[in-house]
Every structure is written in C-alpha cells, then in structure tokens.
Amino acid sequence: MSGKKAGLVAGAAGVLAGVVGLGVLAMPAGAGPAPVLPKVSAEELVQSVLTTKSMPALAGTVTATNNLGLPSVPGLGQASRFLGNGTTNTQVWTDGKGKGRISLPNSASEETIVYDGTTVWDWTSSNKTVHKETGGPDKAHPDKPSSGEVATDPAQAAKQVIALISKDSTVKVDGTATVAGRSAYEVVLAPKPTERTLLREVRIAVDAETKIPLQLSVLANGNAQPVGQIGFSKLEIGTQDPALFTFTPPADAKVVTGDAEKLAQKKPDAAKNLPQPKLVGTGWDTVLVEKLPAGLLGNGDKTAKTKGGQSFDPSKLLGQLGKRVSGPWGAGYQVSTAVGTALILDDGRVAVGAVPQQVLIDALASVK
Amino acid sequence: MTTTSLVEPGVGAAVAAPALAARTRGLRKTYGSTVAVDQVDLDVPDGAVLGMLGPNGSGKTTTIRMLLGLVQPTAGEVELLGHPMPGGAQITLPHVGALVEGPGFHPFLSGRENLRRIASAEPLMATSAIASSVDEALSRVGLSDAADRRYRGYSLGMKQRLGLASVLLLPRRLVVLDEPTNGLDPAGTREIRRVIAELHAAGTTVLVSSHLLAEIEATCTHVAVLHKGSVVAQGELAELLEAGAPALIVSTPDVELSLDSLRDNGIAARSTEDGLFVELIGTSAPKVVKVLVESGAEVHEVRRRRTGLEELFAQLTEGETQ
Amino acid sequence: MTAAVVARPALDRPVRAPLGRLLVSELRWILRRPRTIIAIVLLSLVPVLIGVGTVIAGNANAGPGGNGPGSLFTILIGNGFVLPVLSLTLLLAMLLPLLGAMSAADALAGESNHGTLRGLLIAPVSRARLLGVKAFGVGTVVFIATAAVALVGLVTGVILVGTDGLITLTGNTLSFGDALARIGLSVVWVTFQVWAVAAIALAVSAFTEHPLVVMAATLAGALVFAILTVIPQLDWMQPYLLTTGWTSLTDVLRDPMPWDGLIDSTLKAACYLLIGLSVAYARLSTKDG
Known part of the structure; x- marks a missing residue:
C-alpha cells in the first residue's frame, strides 16, 4: 500500500513541479517588485x-x-x-x-x-x-x-x-x-x-x-x-x-x-509629394487635416496610418480597414483604433487624430 | 520430509518451523465488484512441489501474481521466502524464477537474444556468466538447435520451453510455474515433469498451477485446491488422496449374485449403474475379491475408489465448463 | 542436495542488476527492432531528398522573400551547412516526435502487450528503474535519429555545395568548426525537445497495452497543439505549448546567436519531461504487473 501511495505522491509532486515550472516560464519577465530609488522631480x-x-x-x-x-x-x-x-x-x-x-x-x-x-x-x-x-x-x-x-x-x-x-x-x-x-x-x-x-x-x-x-x-x-x-x-x-x-x-x-x-521605399516619404497638412487644435486633441487630390485618396491614408507599406489597391484596403460612414459633413471611410480615429472622405478630405469621431468632424469643418 | 533442514541462519527468525517458502493470510483481491480471490490462506512448505489445482478462473493466477508482488492485494498479507510482499520484492524475487500467464518474449528476437535480455535483468546473474547460463538453460529444455531462430517462428511447445528456460537461468530457491503444460504435447508434458523433478531434487521449492488433476498427481508432493477464489483444501498430496473411507468399485453384469454373496459374508455393498460399490469397513480388498470369485459372478474389473481429492475435484469441475 | 543449499546466495538484502547492464540490454533490444532501424534510415533520407531537390530546383523558387519556412530554402542554395538544420527543422514538426512516440509506445505498451514487461518486473527490476531505463532508451533512439539526420545532411550538403562555411541568416560566414558546433548544438537541442514529447508519450504508454493507442494519442496531441497555436483567442496559451518554441531552432543560423528562445524552449521541454515521467511513474508504480 505504502509503495503505491509513495508512487502516486512522487508522481503528483513531479507533475506539480512541471506545471509550476511552465507557469513561471510563461510569466512575462520583469514583473518583480518596484525598485527603491531616490526621489527625483x-x-x-x-x-x-x-x-x-x-x-x-x-x-x-x-x-x-x-x-x-x-x-x-x-x-x-x-x-x-x-x-x-x-x-x-x-x-x-x-x-x-x-x-x-x-x-x-x-x-x-x-x-x-x-x-x-x-x-x-x-x-x-x-x-x-x-x-x-x-x-x-x-x-x-x-x-x-x-x-x-x-x-x-x-x-x-x-x-x-x-x-x-x-x-x-x-x-x-x-x-x-x-x-x-x-x-x-x-x-x-x-x-x-x-x-x-x-x-x-x-x-x-x-x-x-x-x-x-x-x-x-x-x-x-x-x-x-x-x-x-x-x-x-x-x-x-x-x-x-x-x-x-x-x-x-x-x-x-x-x-x-x-x-x-x-x-x-521603406520610409513614408511619399508624403513629400502631398499638400502640406494643416493642424487643427493643440495638445492631445490636435487633429491633422488634409485635402488630397482625389486620385491620391488611398495613399493619403497609407501615409497617415500604415507607415511605409508596399503598393496595393487603396480603396480595397480602406474597405478592409475601415467602415463606411456618412453624415451632413460628407461620406467616406472611418478607420478606428484604440488610440485614434481617421476619417477619409470621398471628396479627398482626411482627418486623423487621437480623438473620437466628433472631434474629427469639427476639425474637418475648418477645411474646405 | 527434510524441509526444516533447508532453513539457513540468514533467513532469520521471521520464518517459523516448519519453514514456508510462501505464505498468505486472508488474501483478497477484487477488481471492481468482481471478487477474484477471497480469504486465501496458502502455505507453501519449503522444498515442496505444491500443485495449485483449480478450474479456469478459480483465482490461481491472481494468487500467484500477488505472491510475486505483481498485483497489490486488496486485503490480507503475503510473505515470500520470509519477507513481506510486495515490499520485499527486491530481496526475494532475485531468488525466485517465475513463468506467469504464458511465456512473454519479443517475436523479432531469437530465443537466445530473448533469454540474454532476461538474464541481463537478473540481479543475481554475474555479467560474465550470462552467455554460458543462457546456453545451459537452452540445452536443458532442448532448444539449443533452435536458439538462433526468431521467436516468431517457434511452435507453441517451443515457446513454452523457452519460458521454462528463462526460469532455469539461475539456481533458485523458489520456482513458480503457471500452467506450464498448456499447449504442450505429451512429450513436452513429460519434459516439464522431468524439469520439475530435477528442481525438487536440487532442493528448490516449486509452485505449479494447473487445471488438470493428473498433472498435479504426477509431479506434486503437496496440493492446494482453489475454487471460486478460495482454497477449499490443501495439504500433502498423499494425505488428500487417501482421505475418506476406502472403497472398491466392482464392474460386473451379475449384480444380484455378487450383492447376495457379499452380504452373506457381512460385507457392506450397494449396487450402482454398472456394478457394485463396496465399502472396505472391517474387511480388505483381497477378501472381497475372493468372495466375488467364489460366488461365480463374472467380474470385469475391480478398482480402488480414489477418494478425497479426486472426488472433490470432480465435484468442482462438474458444471463449471462441461 | 546439501551442496545446492550451500551454493545459494544470501537472502537478506536487496540485490539489483548493474544499471549499465540494463541500459546496454535495453539498447540492444531497441536497435534490433526492425522498425526502429527502418524509421531511422527513412528519416535520414530526408536531408538527401531536400538537398538534391533544392539543387535541381536551383534558383527557380528563390522569390522575393516570403517569411515561411520556404525562405530557409533560399539560403540553402549554395550553403550546404544549412541543410542539417533545415532538415531537423522540418522533421521536428512531425516526424521526429512521431519517432519518439513510436519508441515510447514500444517501451511500455509494447512490452506490456508481449508480456515481457512482467518478466522484467519479476526479475526484478524496480518500477522506478524500469522507467529510467525506458526513458534512456527512448532518448537514445531519438538522439541516434537526430544525429543521423544531421550527419547525412552535413555529408549531402558538403558533397552538393562544398565546405566554404556556413552563411548565417544574419549574413556573415562562419568557419567550418563553428558550423559544426552549431549543428552539434541543433542535434542536442532537437533531441531534448523530442525527448520531452516522448516522455508524454511514455506516460500514455504506461496506461495502455496497445502501442497504436500511444501513436494515435501523440498524433492527436500534435494536432491539438497545432490548432491551439492558430486560434487567436487562445494565444495566451502559447507560452505553455512546447511546439511554439520550436521555431527557435533557426536561431542557430543567426550570428550572434540569440540564446533566449533556445534556452526558454529547453526549460519548457524540461517541464514537459518532468510531467511526462512523473505521470508515467505514478501509473507504473500503481499498475498491476
């Protein structure tokens, strides 16, 4: 009986150690306690x-x-x-x-x-x-x-x-x-x-x-x-x-x-060929607004959002990335992420910022 | 018996006289709700050839597996060569040779390679002696010629003999053979009997299980009868064979005449299907025969009734399989 | 009769067969098993096939930089030392783990099936030792197979391409000795990874008498791991999966070599090994013989 029990106990202990080991390995590093450092302003x-x-x-x-x-x-x-x-x-x-x-x-x-x-x-x-x-x-x-x-x-x-x-x-x-x-x-x-x-x-x-x-x-x-x-x-x-x-x-x-x-090609310098963008607002809710020539619509988005990709069909990409939106201010695509929003309107107007949609719409109103 | 003389000082005081090579007390094994073995108190005297007799499914193999520490008993205790099992396996099993549930070998290896592999695992085997021990064991079972053939090509008898050879690799204190004659022809069976006799002569205790009474009678000094997981009788073979009142069975067509003349001589007898049943109380076999011959009855056969064991075993096996 | 009695060894202490003898005996048994040999030979043909195939195909498929395992082929062209590592990478995905599983299946389930496990237990070989011997045997088979693949790959690569040295993924060239050391490291690392898989298979093997069940379970396990890897909702699981670390084998082709992935995966494999052997031991020590 005791031999049997000892076998089970040893086995269970081994399994436990293995699982704990896996857990430790899977844990992200650097989760230790905060170090104590002299105060600094x-x-x-x-x-x-x-x-x-x-x-x-x-x-x-x-x-x-x-x-x-x-x-x-x-x-x-x-x-x-x-x-x-x-x-x-x-x-x-x-x-x-x-x-x-x-x-x-x-x-x-x-x-x-x-x-x-x-x-x-x-x-x-x-x-x-x-x-x-x-x-x-x-x-x-x-x-x-x-x-x-x-x-x-x-x-x-x-x-x-x-x-x-x-x-x-x-x-x-x-x-x-x-x-x-x-x-x-x-x-x-x-x-x-x-x-x-x-x-x-x-x-x-x-x-x-x-x-x-x-x-x-x-x-x-x-x-x-x-x-x-x-x-x-x-x-x-x-x-x-x-x-x-x-x-x-x-x-x-x-x-x-x-x-x-x-x-x-690795750099987003295609932007050089574009009209100078305009900044609306200051600080965190600054919105970048730009009026693109109609043909460059897609590229404008690429410049703002994807930093140096290769060539692809812009309208197709917009359809994949964003959703179609429209309102009294116009119609176009909206791309939403956790940190920011971009509006790309069909008439070539683009607004990008770390802000909700309404702020973009307000900013767009300032560009004709 | 000279069993007590086999006890050495090294065995220790744990073994009381008469020395027992194996002993179980209250042994019980259940698989789920199925009781395989129940309340088995088995004594295997040292130096004996003990036959474990029982129909198929009577718990022989399960008992043997518990003796060898392969199976943990549900309840009860096992002592092998004076040490509790399965705790003492590492002490006792090197001295035990066992063939349980048929021979187990690898089909793609030759008989010799298979034996070498087992010999390598034997704790008491000296590494330098492996080759010679394997050769010797092979020749003892008559497999020398087939030693280098693959096990896959062996006949049933050859497989069984190779199994026996694995037991004979080393001199043992105890040899356990589970149904060793299964699948063997008469010559093979005689071979097994010869090996058992040799082991017995060398002082090895032998535990052999069988569902055939004749095999037990031919080889054993002691017998234990198992039925439905319990020991129903055990002791020396001779005693069990002689147990019960002696009697003669007479085969004759002249039943009336014979019965009358026997009764006239004060001998108790009764008629059976094809003759007479004569109890040998206050008389003897020669006297009965003399009375019958003098009466003029036609006597075809007179034989002694095998009482006890045979009777018992017949009762057990009746209605089991046939 | 008295002579026989005197000749008997004492019956007062545990005796064990020498461990070395058990290990040698186990290896003898494994290496005489025809299917082990066949499997190892077949596996070591893989680098030959890849090498010849790549040379014949030439630059035809060297397109502009995909990122799949195919791009390893690109660097292989004109770079024979990559062949052993590439072969091991491909085999590690499925065939080497299967070889480990097969060996583990034979080690316990197969022996149990033939009734030979009982013979070892009666000898007696203690159950802990038995597991140790089996784990050793399985590990050795995996090592032999891995080393054979690497060796055949190396020879094939040298014959097909020459001994100019190993061009790393990083773009620099390693000396012959450095390249050999990298290949040696790959062999050891891959052996350990597959050994970990085999340990899990050994645990399954301890529960059954049917070697095929072990193989099926290992295949199913590999499949489940592969599925878990591609489901994005379950990506929190990925650090726990052994297979996710296997891509770090290509790190031996970088210079300087990033050790993190290799070490992390080795530690992970050690955990799997411990779990597998522990389960196998728990089962083996409670199992009826």
Whole structure:
C-alpha cells in the first residue's frame, strides 16, 4: 500500500513541479517588485535625459507590443508584422560611438542592418540580397533611436519641454519600475481633463543609472493594458564585440550598391509629394487635416496610418480597414483604433487624430 | 520430509518451523465488484512441489501474481521466502524464477537474444556468466538447435520451453510455474515433469498451477485446491488422496449374485449403474475379491475408489465448463 | 542436495542488476527492432531528398522573400551547412516526435502487450528503474535519429555545395568548426525537445497495452497543439505549448546567436519531461504487473 501511495505522491509532486515550472516560464519577465530609488522631480529627470547625449554601448532586444486593434490586412508582407496586434522583437547593438546593428529576426529569415561608421549594409536572408549605402545611419533608418540632436543647454531645454507639455498635460514621476532587469523611473504624461482625446496617458520608463528611455507605453481610455508599447525586453550595457559592427557580404549574395531607391521605399516619404497638412487644435486633441487630390485618396491614408507599406489597391484596403460612414459633413471611410480615429472622405478630405469621431468632424469643418 | 533442514541462519527468525517458502493470510483481491480471490490462506512448505489445482478462473493466477508482488492485494498479507510482499520484492524475487500467464518474449528476437535480455535483468546473474547460463538453460529444455531462430517462428511447445528456460537461468530457491503444460504435447508434458523433478531434487521449492488433476498427481508432493477464489483444501498430496473411507468399485453384469454373496459374508455393498460399490469397513480388498470369485459372478474389473481429492475435484469441475 | 543449499546466495538484502547492464540490454533490444532501424534510415533520407531537390530546383523558387519556412530554402542554395538544420527543422514538426512516440509506445505498451514487461518486473527490476531505463532508451533512439539526420545532411550538403562555411541568416560566414558546433548544438537541442514529447508519450504508454493507442494519442496531441497555436483567442496559451518554441531552432543560423528562445524552449521541454515521467511513474508504480 505504502509503495503505491509513495508512487502516486512522487508522481503528483513531479507533475506539480512541471506545471509550476511552465507557469513561471510563461510569466512575462520583469514583473518583480518596484525598485527603491531616490526621489527625483519630473523636471530633473527630463533634464538628465536630455543631458545624456549619446547612448552607451549596449546590446538589447526591443519589444514592440501592438494592441491598436487594427484589422489584420493580408498581403502586406514585412509591414504586417508591425501593424497587426502582437509582439515584435528587434535586436539592437550599438558601440556608443555611432556604429550600430539592428536585426529583425523572422521565424525562418532575418533582416540585418549594420552601420560600420561609413557604410550601411542591409542584408535580407530570404532573398540573399545586400543593400550597401554609404552615408549616415539616420538616412537609412530614421526610426532608429539616434542621438545628438538636442538643444544646447539641457537645463534650459528641459524647462522648455516641460513648459510646452504642461500646457495640455500633467507630468509627474510616478514611482519606479523594473524594465529589462534594470531599475527605472516612470514618467507619466497625462492629458488635462479638458483634452478631448482617446488617450489616457503615456508612460516612459527612464533608466535610473544611464537615463536612457527604456520603455514607452501608450494607454488609452477603457483599456487597462497598454495599446502600444515599445521598449527593451532585454538590455545589457557594456562594451560590445567590434565584429558586430562590421559586415562582409557572403560569397554568393547579391550586392546592390548605393541604391537609395529601395531603401527609400521603406520610409513614408511619399508624403513629400502631398499638400502640406494643416493642424487643427493643440495638445492631445490636435487633429491633422488634409485635402488630397482625389486620385491620391488611398495613399493619403497609407501615409497617415500604415507607415511605409508596399503598393496595393487603396480603396480595397480602406474597405478592409475601415467602415463606411456618412453624415451632413460628407461620406467616406472611418478607420478606428484604440488610440485614434481617421476619417477619409470621398471628396479627398482626411482627418486623423487621437480623438473620437466628433472631434474629427469639427476639425474637418475648418477645411474646405 | 527434510524441509526444516533447508532453513539457513540468514533467513532469520521471521520464518517459523516448519519453514514456508510462501505464505498468505486472508488474501483478497477484487477488481471492481468482481471478487477474484477471497480469504486465501496458502502455505507453501519449503522444498515442496505444491500443485495449485483449480478450474479456469478459480483465482490461481491472481494468487500467484500477488505472491510475486505483481498485483497489490486488496486485503490480507503475503510473505515470500520470509519477507513481506510486495515490499520485499527486491530481496526475494532475485531468488525466485517465475513463468506467469504464458511465456512473454519479443517475436523479432531469437530465443537466445530473448533469454540474454532476461538474464541481463537478473540481479543475481554475474555479467560474465550470462552467455554460458543462457546456453545451459537452452540445452536443458532442448532448444539449443533452435536458439538462433526468431521467436516468431517457434511452435507453441517451443515457446513454452523457452519460458521454462528463462526460469532455469539461475539456481533458485523458489520456482513458480503457471500452467506450464498448456499447449504442450505429451512429450513436452513429460519434459516439464522431468524439469520439475530435477528442481525438487536440487532442493528448490516449486509452485505449479494447473487445471488438470493428473498433472498435479504426477509431479506434486503437496496440493492446494482453489475454487471460486478460495482454497477449499490443501495439504500433502498423499494425505488428500487417501482421505475418506476406502472403497472398491466392482464392474460386473451379475449384480444380484455378487450383492447376495457379499452380504452373506457381512460385507457392506450397494449396487450402482454398472456394478457394485463396496465399502472396505472391517474387511480388505483381497477378501472381497475372493468372495466375488467364489460366488461365480463374472467380474470385469475391480478398482480402488480414489477418494478425497479426486472426488472433490470432480465435484468442482462438474458444471463449471462441461 | 546439501551442496545446492550451500551454493545459494544470501537472502537478506536487496540485490539489483548493474544499471549499465540494463541500459546496454535495453539498447540492444531497441536497435534490433526492425522498425526502429527502418524509421531511422527513412528519416535520414530526408536531408538527401531536400538537398538534391533544392539543387535541381536551383534558383527557380528563390522569390522575393516570403517569411515561411520556404525562405530557409533560399539560403540553402549554395550553403550546404544549412541543410542539417533545415532538415531537423522540418522533421521536428512531425516526424521526429512521431519517432519518439513510436519508441515510447514500444517501451511500455509494447512490452506490456508481449508480456515481457512482467518478466522484467519479476526479475526484478524496480518500477522506478524500469522507467529510467525506458526513458534512456527512448532518448537514445531519438538522439541516434537526430544525429543521423544531421550527419547525412552535413555529408549531402558538403558533397552538393562544398565546405566554404556556413552563411548565417544574419549574413556573415562562419568557419567550418563553428558550423559544426552549431549543428552539434541543433542535434542536442532537437533531441531534448523530442525527448520531452516522448516522455508524454511514455506516460500514455504506461496506461495502455496497445502501442497504436500511444501513436494515435501523440498524433492527436500534435494536432491539438497545432490548432491551439492558430486560434487567436487562445494565444495566451502559447507560452505553455512546447511546439511554439520550436521555431527557435533557426536561431542557430543567426550570428550572434540569440540564446533566449533556445534556452526558454529547453526549460519548457524540461517541464514537459518532468510531467511526462512523473505521470508515467505514478501509473507504473500503481499498475498491476
């Protein structure tokens, strides 16, 4: 009897340990207790962030989580993974002196971008092609966290920034958090009650030691989880292997030299060809209003909403993304997400903002 | 019997005289609402060849499986070679060879490979002795020639003999054979009997189960009869065979004449279907025969009635299957 | 008679067969089973088929960058060292787990079916040891199959393409030694993942006498996992599923190698292994022999 019981007990204990282990593994990292850090005012913190002129040498994984609630659109290729709800991981390395490396891993392929100080190499494994361009990294990837473009006097700049923000928002340091295993201050920007916005607050985690921003979260009304979040899920600050910032194209790879055209496609600079947009309102409920030539209707939406997709049929996409709306103000498509709304009217008028529909309609009235 | 002399100091005081190789008390096993074995108090004397006799489904195999610690009893206790089971399995089972529920071997391996595999698992087997032990066991059961053929191609008799060989890999204290002659031809059956006799001569206790009385009679010193999950009789074979009043069965067409002359001589007798039934009370068999011959009756056959065991077993098996 | 009595070993303490002998005996048994050999041979033909197929197809299907497993084929062209990893990736999806399940099915259910499990229990081999020996045997079969696939893949790749080194997904070239180390790591990692599946199969195997039930259960399990993976409403489950971590095998083709996914999946597999073996042990220790 006892042998039988012992077997069952041992078995049950093993199963329990295994299940608990799975639970621990499945738990998101960094959910530890908030670290204890010396008190700091929002102003001081912003100032020290601005003082940090450049990123230290680091290796990390940047995780972007998207809960915008955009309907999924098939056929967008690479772009779809940033648009659809879900999580995207990007690996970044920098030596702190301007050289850098970005890696966008996919399940079975990878895009690697290396800036070795003089040349940007953009390697895509799925077609074994390297794009080589001589020039600064910012040209190729403006989204990359770059440095050195801040006003000369940090203290002054900090005051300006805070003052500017404070017109429509409340700024405060709201406790501390652990991000990617590092202690960080949480800076919270919340709209003042008069702002007619869908957003609730924006939280920025600032590393307590190096003062680099570790995480940015956007929270919307009526949703406890961030609708969008980008930040380090893993961060290791320290000298990096110099070999990471060099690139030698593999023997049989196709190398395209100095071809800016392909790289440009990745950027939303189609907007340059469009009429200058007009901003209506200030602060959180600012609405971007634009009048597009009728033929460009679809592209206007693409510019505003999807950041650099490839070519596709705009009206078809609008039908997939949004719903048909109409009113005394006109008729068109409305695309709604957790953080904002866009109205694209048939007559070419477009309004976009982090606001409910009514605010867009009001703004549209100001453009003829 | 010399059973007590087999007890060694190493066995310990747990075993009281007369020494028992196996002992159960109040053994009970139920599967759901089905009672397979109930209140079995079995004694297997050390050095004995105990036949476990019972019709199919009488609980023989279940009892054996509980003895070997393969099955946990619902209630009751089991002692094997002086150690409680199944707790003492690691102590006792190395000394026990068993063939339960038919031989179990892998069809794609040869007889030799199958035996090697079992020999490797035997705790008391020296690694260096595996090859020679396997050869010896194969030759003891007469399978040397077929040793390298696949088990798949063996006849039923060869399979049974390979099973026996697995028991003979090592000298044992106790050998348990569950229905060893199942599916064997008369020659195979004789082979099994010879092996059992050899084991007995070497001092090994043998527990053999069978649903055939003749097999038990031919090989066993002791017998336990199981019926519907309970032991209905057990003891030395000779005692059980002799139990009950002795009697003669006379086969004769001249029933009246015989009956009269016997009664005239004060011998108790009654008529049966094809002859007479004569009780040997206050008389003897030769005297009965003499009276019958002198009466002039035509006597075809006179035999001693096998009382006790045979009677009992006949009663048990009647109406069971036939 | 007295001589026989004297020759008897003492009956006062537990005795066990040497563990090494049991393990060797188990391997002997497994590797003499025809279907094990056939399965391993068939699996190791897969890299040959992929390699020859890819070379014949040439650049024909090297379109502009899909993201499915097909884009691994692109990098394979002119890059023989990718072949072992690609083969393992494809086999890990279904066939290797099935091999593990088959081995686990034979280990307990099959032995039970042949009546040979009882022979081991009577020998006696304790039930904990029995499970250990079985888990070892299953793990070894999986390892042999995985290593065979990698080896055949490597040889095929080298013959078809040459030994210029491994071009990673990241775009740099690894030395021959580095490439071998990466392939070796893949073999060990894949073995452990499949071993975890086999442990679950071993638990099923402990409950039945029919090896086919184990195979069917494993197939059904694989199917359920695949379905759970694609239902968006159940994506909270994904971190618990063993199979979701399997895509990280391609991480060995990146440089520097991201260890997170590989380690996370290994830990997950360890949990599955523990659960599977625990259930198997609980069942085995209460099972009637």
